[in-house]
Amino acid sequence: MATTYRICPRSGLQFDTAAEKLMRWNAVAGVLALLLGGIMALGVVLTRWPAVHLLPADQFYLALTSHGINMLLFWIIFFEMAVLYFASSTLLHCRLATPKIAWLGFILMAIGAIMANVAVFQGESSVMFTSYVPMQAKPHFYLGLILFAVGALLGCFVFLGTLVVAKAEKTYEGSIPLVTFGALTAAIIAIFTIASGAIILIPTFLWSVGYIREIDTIMYRVVWWAMGHSSQQINVSAHVAIWYAGAAIVFGAKPMSEKVSRTAFLLYILFLQLASAHHLLSDPGVGSEWKVVNTSYFMYFAVLASMIHGMTIPGAIEQAQRAKGYNKGLFEWLRKAPWGNPAFSAIFLSLVGFGFLGGISGVMMGTEQLNLLIHNTIYVPGHFHATVVIGTTLAFMGLTYFLVPVLFKREVLFPGFAKLQPYLFGLAMYVVALVMMGAGTLGVSRRHWDMAFAGSPMAYEWPGAAYLMMGLTGIAGVVAIIGGGGWILQIVFSLLFGKKLDDGETRSTPIPLTLPPQTGAHAAHIGTPGTMVLALVFLVSFILYYFVNWKYLSSLWGMA
Amino acid sequence: MSAISPPAERIWWKAPIDKLEFTWIAIALVWSLTMFTMMVYWHIAGGQNLSNETYKTTKEMFAAKAQAVVDKYTVRTETDQQIPVVKPPAGSDIYLIGRLWAWWPIYELEKGKAYKLHLSAMDYMHGFSLQPQNINIQVHPNYEHVVKITPNQLGTYSIVCNEYCGIGHHTMVGRIYVK
Ligand code: HEM
Ligand SMILES: [Cu+2]
Numbered sequence: 001m002a003t004t005y006r007i008c009p010r011s012g013l014q015f016d017t018a019a020e021k022l023m024r025w026n027a028v029a030g031v032l033a034l035l036l037g038g039i040m041a042l043g044v045v046l047t048r049w050p051a052v053h054l055l056p057a058d059q060f061y062l063a064l065t066s067h068g069i070n071m072l073l074f075w076i077i078f079f080e081m082a083v084l085y086f087a088s089s090t091l092l093h094c095r096l097a098t099p100k101i102a103w104l105g106f107i108l109m110a111i112g113a114i115m116a117n118v119a120v121f122q123g124e125s126s127v128m129f130t131s132y133v134p135m136q137a138k139p140h141f142y143l144g145l146i147l148f149a150v151g152a153l154l155g156c157f158v159f160l161g162t163l164v165v166a167k168a169e170k171t172y173e174g175s176i177p178l179v180t181f182g183a184l185t186a187a188i189i190a191i192f193t194i195a196s197g198a199i200i201l202i203p204t205f206l207w208s209v210g211y212i213r214e215i216d217t218i219m220y221r222v223v224w225w226a227m228g229h230s231s232q233q234i235n236v237s238a239h240v241a242i243w244y245a246g247a248a249i250v251f252g253a254k255p256m257s258e259k260v261s262r263t264a265f266l267l268y269i270l271f272l273q274l275a276s277a278h279h280l281l282s283d284p285g286v287g288s289e290w291k292v293v294n295t296s297y298f299m300y301f302a303v304l305a306s307m308i309h310g311m312t313i314p315g316a317i318e319q320a321q322r323a324k325g326y327n328k329g330l331f332e333w334l335r336k337a338p339w340g341n342p343a344f345s346a347i348f349l350s351l352v353g354f355g356f357l358g359g360i361s362g363v364m365m366g367t368e369q370l371n372l373l374i375h376n377t378i379y380v381p382g383h384f385h386a387t388v389v390i391g392t393t394l395a396f397m398g399l400t401y402f403l404v405p406v407l408f409k410r411e412v413l414f415p416g417f418a419k420l421q422p423y424l425f426g427l428a429m430y431v432v433a434l435v436m437m438g439a440g441t442l443g444v445s446r447r448h449w450d451m452a453f454a455g456s457p458m459a460y461e462w463p464g465a466a467y468l469m470m471g472l473t474g475i476a477g478v479v480a481i482i483g484g485g486g487w488i489l490q491i492v493f494s495l496l497f498g499k500k501l502d503d504g505e506t507r508s509t510p511i512p513l514t515l516p517p518q519t520g521a522h523a524a525h526i527g528t529p530g531t532m533v534l535a536l537v538f539l540v541s542f543i544l545y546y547f548v549n550w551k552y553l554s555s556l557w558g559m560a
Numbered sequence: 561m562s563a564i565s566p567p568a569e570r571i572w573w574k575a576p577i578d579k580l581e582f583t584w585i586a587i588a589l590v591w592s593l594t595m596f597t598m599m600v601y602w603h604i605a606g607g608q609n610l611s612n613e614t615y616k617t618t619k620e621m622f623a624a625k626a627q628a629v630v631d632k633y634t635v636r637t638e639t640d641q642q643i644p645v646v647k648p649p650a651g652s653d654i655y656l657i658g659r660l661w662a663w664w665p666i667y668e669l670e671k672g673k674a675y676k677l678h679l680s681a682m683d684y685m686h687g688f689s690l691q692p693q694n695i696n697i698q699v700h701p702n703y704e705h706v707v708k709i710t711p712n713q714l715g716t717y718s719i720v721c722n723e724y725c726g727i728g729h730h731t732m733v734g735r736i737y738v739k
């Protein structure tokens with residue numbers, strides 16, 4: 001079958017037709033997982049809302065397990081496969097290496113996702129997505145996750161293969177684009193992640209069918225989190241790459257410094273995957289030295305990298321906007337940004353929420369001693385809804401608004417709703433994350449069916465404020481689900497019934513990317529004072545919050 | 561040329577870095593180092609550090625040690641289940657068992673006195689979550705974690721289980737009195 005290429009008349013992007021189809025299928029599979037995970041979110045959040053307390057305990061834990069795996073694993077990773085194919089074959093004007101293997105990967109992922117869901121819905125596998133031993137799920141739960149991971153691994157290899165093909169066939173000049181570099185970061189981390197996943201899930205599977213007698217619980221948590229944490233780094237790399245892409249697509253923004261941004265991505269590869277220790281800060285059996293070194297030298301380099309991206313992306317937007325003449329005062333560039341364009345607003349809300357809510361809380365939790373304050377409380381889901389929902393999911397949603405006409409060749413239906421959607425979903429999620437963190441600060445447990453402890457001989461009475469926060473989690477959670485469900489409906493309706501747009505020219509040879517002749521002249525330099533002010537506001541909030549927690553810790557029982 | 565195309569300048573690694581961008585990187589680096597220093601500083605000067613003292617154990621061994629302390633120092637029982645309330649001498653070793661779905665036994669401690677609290681689980685992992693203090697520690701089966709604690713306030717404290725441990729997880733609450 002000969003490779004053909006389509007030039008999208010709306011974006012000028014060039015798609016390998018085979019790659020394009022894979023991107024569409026992966027994105028659609030991801031959205032289906034999001035749909036299922038979202039329905040489960042409704043059950044979870046309505047149960048944790050004390051006044052509603054919808055589901056019985058067994059169904060709650062089942063729904064929570066399904067919510068975790070469908071959201072964190074299936075939705076995000078399917079979508080990331082689409083991003084990898086886009087960042088390699090489309091951005092490099094290149095054919096996709098071995099589309100057949102990419103399809104095999106997709107099929108394995110689909111079978112794995114279905115198998116794990118079947119296991120969960122049969123009951124008896126409500127072990128949460130972390131599946132901590134010695135609690136045991138049915139063998140096909142683990143097998144499903146393993147198949148899914150192997151499929152994703154194949155996808156990563158196809159991505160790497162495509163980079164090699166592009167280089168060999170000289171489809172571009174110079175270096176790969178920054179966004180592709182970010183995707184490369186994600187793929188490299190993914191390979192490490194999946195290897196860790198295999199190291200822990202394969203023995204666990206063998207244990208569940210009776211070939212292995214026992215799995216050590218501390219060892220399980222160390223290795224499981226080598227996968228669980230690194231997979232969050234895949235997400236960070238992927239959504240940071242999408243932030244850069246969004247700034248480029250909406251504003252034509254050019255990175256402030258290729259060198260800085262690429263180095264920051266490199267720091268992710270070098271340091272992020274080692275940060276699994278911060279999931280074990282309140283565990284016995286692993287030493288303080290390991291905890292401190294791992295969470296500081298290793299994690300802080302990654303934090304440093306995120307702080308760099310957090311400044312250079314708005315900085316690049318500021319430069320692009322100032323170049324267009326929005327030069328008044330510190331913030332005209334931001335006021336005059338296209339707030340009604342969902343591709344922009346989603347990405348901007350994603351960036352700010354990820355930094356302020358997800359970043360600051362994450363570093364607080366990742367501090368050895370401070371972790372004692374929040375370990376296993378609902379603060380933890382509060383934190384990661386700021387990272388994987390506001391950060392990753394909202395960025396993916398924003399990108400999709402751009403992809404519907406470009407990749408799916410359909411007009412987005414209900415443009416009025418599209419303008420609102422990022423605010424509805426994003427801001428509701430800001431509230432969900434904040435009130436969960438609030439409840440967690442008061443001690444409320446995560447993964448807990450009843451904060452009234454019905455049936456316990458010695459029930460503990462949470463303060464009224466904790467009930468209030470959990471009630472607000474319920475209300476804001478329902479609003480977020482409406483915002484997310486609305487997005488799914490809008491995208492699905494657009495794909496099915498949106499006006500068909502023309503395909504554009506199809507050709508049998510790719511047009512290579514060429515660079516303009518090097519003139520040696522530098523464009524006039526534009527400063528970014530507005531971004532710097534925002535960055536300093538961020539820093540001050542960060543420092544205050546960090547030390548408030550030390551103050552709180554110092555008032556507790558002595559421990560040594 | 562933007563972030564979705566190859567860099568226009570071929571030799572991008574020689575391009576100068578913006579002044580403000582560079583300043584921000586420097587600030588971020590200093591802040592990261594400060595945070596690192598805080599953790600080390602707290603190990604030296606702080607009063608709340610999680611102990612690293614851990615031993616491999618078995619369920620039987622740990623249960624026997626807990627039973628010995630309970631047999632020696634029980635002062636009364638509470639609730640329908642007759643959970644022993646144990647009042648050990650200040651400074652002694654005390655053992656807390658986490659099992660489906662209870663923390664056992666109840667302790668009565670003295671304010672300002674240190675105790676060596678041994679934690680272990682009999683089946684799944686459990687989560688020791690002391691309320692309303694909000695101190696949270698992971699408890700593993702087959703490991704004995706020894707934490708020196710010094711209660712600094714009077715009151716009745718609850719130990720909520722905050723590691724999911726099955727259908728009765730929400731009923732797993734224990735108690736410590738500080739008198
Ligand atoms: C659409 C609105 C959403 C709402 C209202 C929501 C609500 C919640 C709540 C309340 C919990 C904590 C329950 C507990 O620990 O007792 C939770 C857990 C979780 N959520 Fe969401 N969520 C939403 C979307 C998402 C998305 C988009 C993702 C991932 C991309 C996600 C990933 C997770 C994960 C991984 C957990 C942890 C499950 C566990 O503890 O095993 N959620 N969610
Ligand atoms: Cu428990």
Ligand SMILES: [Cu+2]
Nearest residue numbers: 721723725729
């Ligand atoms: Cu529990």
